[in-house]
Amino acid sequence: MNRPQGRTGRPRSAEADRAILDATRTVLVELGWGKLTLGEVAARAGVAKTTLYRRWAGKNELVVDAVADLFDEHLELPDRGSLRADIEGVVRQFAALLDRPETKTALMAVVAESTRDEALRERIRSAIVDRQKNLVLLGRARAQERGELPYEPDPVLAARTADLIFDVIAGAVVHRTLVSAEPVDGEWARGFTALLVGGLAAAAGGSA
Amino acid sequence: MNRPQGRTGRPRSAEADRAILDATRTVLVELGWGKLTLGEVAARAGVAKTTLYRRWAGKNELVVDAVADLFDEHLELPDRGSLRADIEGVVRQFAALLDRPETKTALMAVVAESTRDEALRERIRSAIVDRQKNLVLLGRARAQERGELPYEPDPVLAARTADLIFDVIAGAVVHRTLVSAEPVDGEWARGFTALLVGGLAAAAGGSA
Amino acid sequence: MNRPQGRTGRPRSAEADRAILDATRTVLVELGWGKLTLGEVAARAGVAKTTLYRRWAGKNELVVDAVADLFDEHLELPDRGSLRADIEGVVRQFAALLDRPETKTALMAVVAESTRDEALRERIRSAIVDRQKNLVLLGRARAQERGELPYEPDPVLAARTADLIFDVIAGAVVHRTLVSAEPVDGEWARGFTALLVGGLAAAAGGSA
Amino acid sequence: MNRPQGRTGRPRSAEADRAILDATRTVLVELGWGKLTLGEVAARAGVAKTTLYRRWAGKNELVVDAVADLFDEHLELPDRGSLRADIEGVVRQFAALLDRPETKTALMAVVAESTRDEALRERIRSAIVDRQKNLVLLGRARAQERGELPYEPDPVLAARTADLIFDVIAGAVVHRTLVSAEPVDGEWARGFTALLVGGLAAAAGGSA
DNA sequence: GCTTAAGCGAGACGGTACGTCTAGTCTTCAT
DNA sequence: ATGAAGACTAGACGTACCGTCTCGCTTAAGC
Numbered sequence A, B, C, D: 001m002n003r004p005q006g007r008t009g010r011p012r013s014a015e016a017d018r019a020i021l022d023a024t025r026t027v028l029v030e031l032g033w034g035k036l037t038l039g040e041v042a043a044r045a046g047v048a049k050t051t052l053y054r055r056w057a058g059k060n061e062l063v064v065d066a067v068a069d070l071f072d073e074h075l076e077l078p079d080r081g082s083l084r085a086d087i088e089g090v091v092r093q094f095a096a097l098l099d100r101p102e103t104k105t106a107l108m109a110v111v112a113e114s115t116r117d118e119a120l121r122e123r124i125r126s127a128i129v130d131r132q133k134n135l136v137l138l139g140r141a142r143a144q145e146r147g148e149l150p151y152e153p154d155p156v157l158a159a160r161t162a163d164l165i166f167d168v169i170a171g172a173v174v175h176r177t178l179v180s181a182e183p184v185d186g187e188w189a190r191g192f193t194a195l196l197v198g199g200l201a202a203a204a205g206g207s208a
Numbered sequence E: 001g002c003t004t005a006a007g008c009g010a011g012a013c014g015g016t017a018c019g020t021c022t023a024g025t026c027t028t029c030a031t
Numbered sequence F: 001a002t003g004a005a006g007a008c009t010a011g012a013c014g015t016a017c018c019g020t021c022t023c024g025c026t027t028a029a030g031c
Helices: A014-035 A038-045 A049-055 A059-074 A083-099 A101-114 A118-146 A155-179 A186-207 B014-035 B038-045 B049-055 B059-074 B083-099 B101-114 B118-146 B155-179 B186-207 C014-035 C038-045 C049-055 C059-074 C083-099 C101-114 C118-146 C155-179 C186-207 D014-035 D038-045 D049-055 D059-074 D083-099 D101-114 D118-146 D155-179 D186-207
Strands: none
Touching: A014 A038, A014 A049, A014 A059, A014 A101, A014 B101, A038 A049, A038 A059, A059 A083, A059 A101, A059 A118, A083 A101, A083 A118, A083 A155, A083 A186, A101 A118, A101 A155, A101 B014, A101 B101, A101 B155, A118 A155, A155 A186, A155 B101, A155 B155, A155 B186, A186 B155, A186 B186, B014 B038, B014 B049, B014 B059, B014 B101, B038 B049, B038 B059, B059 B083, B059 B101, B059 B118, B083 B101, B083 B118, B083 B155, B083 B186, B101 B118, B101 B155, B118 B155, B155 B186, C014 C038, C014 C049, C014 C059, C014 C101, C014 D101, C038 C049, C038 C059, C059 C083, C059 C101, C059 C118, C083 C101, C083 C118, C083 C155, C083 C186, C101 C118, C101 C155, C101 D101, C101 D155, C118 C155, C155 C186, C155 D101, C155 D155, C155 D186, C186 D155, C186 D186, D014 D038, D014 D049, D014 D059, D014 D101, D038 D049, D038 D059, D059 D083, D059 D101, D059 D118, D083 D101, D083 D118, D083 D155, D083 D186, D101 D118, D101 D155, D118 D155, D155 D186
8 A cells, every 4th residue: 555656567576686696696606706797697597687787787786785795694793702802703704704705806896896986885885884884883882881992082083993993904804815815814813803902902091 | 149949030019018008007097997998908009909918918917017017116115213104104105006096996906806816816916915015024124123123033923923014004004095985194094003003012012 | 238248347448549550650750660669659659568469469560550541541543534544543642652651661561571471461461452452453344334444254364464453553653662762753653554554455455 | 912002900701701691591591581680690600790790780781782692693684585585584583583582571671671771772772673674774675676676766765664664574573472472473474574565565656 | 131930000800798679478556 | 357557588789898810011130
């Protein structure tokens, strides 16, 4: 009864949506970003190309959405009891996500494209980046409750610091994985966490 | 005498090489990685496609070389008197490099491709990454001479730490610039440097 | 009252039929046969594609019907007093019909299609060709009444001759208009009529 | 040595041309005009679509050239000794050509398209129509030599008459074959020829 | 100075994918 | 049941690049 606008005609198939996103991930794994073809995705999804183009403007948009699903499913922040453990946990989790063949190439590729495409950048931000950033905010709030970090009264400064921490964590993990092409193993995760926690403590102590 | 094999015939034109790399950078700026075409580069360089393919295997290899030139010209580490100043200097320098339109997209794109192409990864490492990493080694050596950082006797551990610092610096700057899409201004550079120097100091103190 | 079968539900709109045929002719004029699209016709007629497909099997059938209407309206054979005048009249009339933009292309196109489609050929025959052929029969009957042509006692032979005359008249006009792409002006019509009447007279005299 | 213009680059393959035209005829026979696809032709010819598009602008142009070859090979006018025999011969020859599956649909279809495309009309004229018309001119010249037809001193009038005869012959055969969809058998050919020769004789006698 | 082999510009070649368009069918809601 | 709207499968369209090839011409090293 409550079709908001004068909606008419056959509704879009939700099944098609799912099949397309699943096929996209499968093709990413098998062929990689470079050889991923919208025609191939459509064929694998058992769907006509037009159906795909009706929903996504192109390869970039499709892949962002397909990858974003993974971030939804695999990023969370259980309370591990200390700031150090929380950071190390999120580092490992993010590294595990980046290690999947469907995210590895795809993520960097869409980021590369996004430098020339404002709409794409916005889509990446809302679908992927903001969800990660929320983990940082949650982690800090917990650390503040535990007394590990001081409360920052100035909201602007607080936001800036959160952004900085986010760039440091995500940037380091991405760089280690993709550019240095070395694994994020337990040792590296511990070393990195130590460095970061040390820096945060120094900043907290220094400002105290 | 020292033509290794029986080399004869017309030698390759050095001018063509230069024209091709220049054209590559120009096209990167104007069209971006995604729309860069080898045919277009050849046309701009006033060169036949064959000439281009005789020297580079494809788009990826060509762009790596074209961008690597920029890293050669624009990355250096003058002694700024303190570890903190050296780090902040290199952060700004690298950020300025990433802000150029020809590096912005290109760098991430070739890194994305390199996840599926071992040879390309090696080429990126030798042409770009290692040169940056040397700056880290040089900066640490200077800081050790100044007494700001302790000498690490274990060479394996020393290498690991250098790698970690490199991933943190480069990763944070890249992430800030490309993913968060926010500028690396003076404030951010100071904040980041403070965090990193604090962490390094804590590690040095903690191990002392 | 008299709904032959158990007909129920909403009856078909006669208005829709008319709108579709009108739209078909309009589109034929504007875009020609080649670019005529059933979707476009439906849109212009303010009708859903389904409605159109419920009534016609495809583009060919639709166009045949749309064009047949014109033949109904514009072909007739008033008694002009002599065989020669009757032939010249029908030649001019048919030429005028072929000169319309909606028939010009359409007629040849459906004829071309009909070479591979028996049902279409039959539809063209009953909707268009037979109506033209009747004019030939009528003209001959009048000429026989006037004494300009002898009566042919053998009905088979009579039918054959009528077919031949029909192919000569219609074929010549069509060929002149579409293949030679020259106008059927008064001079041509007179010349052609003279040739045909001469031939008929010779045949009548020869058999006498 | 004598490359007229500054000709450079790899020359076009004559073999490709031949393979494409052969494939076009094959596909015309198997699938007919309506289902003929440039992609299919290219595939059958063992040639890339681009190669085909480099030479022909589209389906119409290609088919005209493919069919024109047949007219070159199969239309000739041996001297059969009399005007009547020459006409009957050319009628049978042309009918035989139209009866081939590759010409039947194709010829009418391109003629239909040509009503909206001046360039295509010109191509049809020069590739097909003019060659047929030459047979008419040749036949008349022979008949004049034999004394069967008078010489026409006015060249304009002579040309008009030739055009008229051409439209009558070609039009009648085409109409019989495609529209009436009846065979051009010996009886029809004789009847038609008698009618035309009678008309020509009457005209010649009338003007004498 | 002549030979000779590679380099060179040009552009055609077989391919692959693109993103769009049309055909004809199907599904939904409203009449 | 019919109608309007519009999503659906299927597949051709004509274009753009890819990386390779075939031309005829140019250029230097080595005889």
